[in-house]
Amino acid sequence: MTMSFRKSLLAASVSLAALLGAPVLAQEATFVFATNEVGAPTYNPIKATNLNAATTLIFDRMVSQAADLSYHPWLAESWEEAPDGMSWVFHLKPGVTFHNGEPFNAETVKAWLELFKGSENAYMAEAIASVEVVDDLTVKFVMSRPEPNLLYNFSSSYMSVVEPKSYAALGDNYGVTEVYGTGPFKLESFAVGQETVLVRNEDYKWGSPLAKNQGPAHIARLTFREIAEDSTAFLELKTGGVDMLLGVPADLLAEVQKEANLAVLTLPGQDVYYMPINVTKPPFDDIRVREAAAKAINQDEILASVFGGVGSVAHTFLIDALPESHVADSAKISYDPVRAAAALDEAGWVMGADGVRAKDGQPLKVSLWTQSDSSFRRLTEVVQAQLKAVGIEAEITTFDSSMIRDQYKTGEQQLAVRSYNWDNADIVDWFLGGDRLGYPNVSMFNDPKAEELRAAAMTGAKNMDERVKNFTAYHEYVLTQFPVAPIYQPVTSVGYNSERLAMPAELNAPSVGAIAIMDMEVKE
């Protein structure tokens, strides 16, 4: 009697220990989004303008992109483009199902692409005039014009393949309360601005060939937390509250590297920091004043002092990895205080005794807008001092990061400091296209010649070589008009707890998303 009581007590305590211990030992991990992904309001890729890294785990894409930006199969096993670029045939992977049990086939691709019409991200699929279902696993896209950028679009998280039936049934709730993709993880819960919990899709066996593991992920349960303040996120990582930060800012890198249990993974960045110059607001309607402001920016000093030498300087509007960034040297914008001073002299702005230039009794005072994140404020103060050095007095106005886009829409800005994250040349069209004045076109740039070059770049290319050529020409011309001053290109630094997480030895992806996480393991 006593014996059996003891035994059952032992058994009970063992099972209790197992229950309590289970969450610690299992393949569970907690990640923190990069701060620019905090507050993404939905996992609906068709309507979203800001998607976080968890999106890449819920959904798969037709095409995957390697670290060298080349394209590889994923849900599409292969594809052919017609010689004239007016049609594409995609062969789909068999045996793929969505989280709600629906099959993935040619019909779902057709229905999915229909959803783009009239949506926020319609431009991604707008060159596809119609979709023909050839057979269950073959689709043909009939194009309205050649679209050399199609593979890029199909590899973008904004073209994550959604399940069309539930999309229609859920309406605005799709991506918020429920979401169904074919990805390696299913959404368990989502609280905007706080936390997303994902659980492993046990049926998954169609991962990108760029990852070693195409089967179910090693990690069973993933929690993504949203922490707006970098130093708070770092403390969580340091004290073991979280296992990985998807974005470590340059000024915290040294702190992460100092810790024995933490490690940093560095990837090429996709951000560009720049200073938009409103070409419609005097004195910046004078191209010489724009040139002076742009050439007053000392990129090297900013790289060294604000970003601790991590990353690289920017001399064009595009990240260096893109071929369209290779513009003529004369178009590249670099620090040149002598030319800046000369341009201001030519424009009639004479240096005053107080270090501020003036013309007709008017001092050269301009506004400089920035957002409230501490890294932006720090960068902007250095920009302010650099402008002052050539005689431009800039008054900083700080806006809350969530409100500043609406402020730009007023068109009242003169100078600003901001950044974008994108790895395709079409970002020149997005931020400097003449039909998006205010925001995204903070520079209010609308130039007839630029618009011509823009049309050729966006819709006039028949193949990739032509597209690169046209976009390079467009980008090059835009730079010579000084609607922006390029500043800085960061690298993406991921900080993780190396005692908890085993990283894949080799990561063949441009960023930490599905491909990296498929090969990641929690050390037990």
Added chain:
Amino acid sequence: MRAVLRAFRRPMGAIAGGWLLAMIFVAVFAAWLTPYDYDIQALKEAYQPPSPAHWLGTDEFGRDLLTRLFHGARTSLSVSSIAIGISVLCGMVLGAAAGWFGGRFDRAVTVVVDLTWSFPEILIALILVAIIGPGTTGTMAAIGVAYLAQFTRLTRAQIMMLKGETFIEAARSLGAGNAHILFRHLLPNALAPVLVSAMLATGDAIILEATLGFFGLGAQPPTPSWGAMMSAGSALVFKAPWIILFPGLAVAITVVAINLFGDALIAELDIRARMRRAA
């Protein structure tokens, strides 16, 4: 005024008052106290810990932190005291008028004032800064409005209480008009509690100014304010903890000093006893 001097004779009042006088001194003479400029960047000297050359170290732009702290005192003290000044002036006029005239005017004022009273000051200030725009003027106006309710209510209550006193009745029977009674008899008697409460509110206003500055909505760079300095320092707390530490201490000590001095003043003015007598 004599009560203020007497407050200095109390030990706590002397320490607190001494600190406040010192802060006012550095705020006024900030430009002459250190060999550095508050706004000239020396990026190669950034993040230096406290040293004989820079007593409190340098900030992320290589600027002397002590110089920034002194100029920050100017921003914090002037913004908060001007804001409270606006608040007291408008609050006393509104409150006195409401308390004296009564009736519909009183009800209208009370409803509006009670409505703003029911919101936290920071909320009112944030809304107003969003409307007016960030900067020193916006912050002053926002803080001024945020504390308006407090002084309106206080003055109104004082006036209502004093209105029925015998000396007012006497003045009236001698033929004194509304303005004479209000300005010569009522307001002088209502002044003491309002001033003490203004003193304490200035402490809160410094915190509110620092909060707005922390959010980047107060004085805009390169003008230093204690809140903005703390905000910049919070992102650098591991790399250069002194950047957040010293402005933080300045805010904390100044606010505590204001409260302690306010306590000493209350004791000297004997306000509670006087209110008991009045009741």
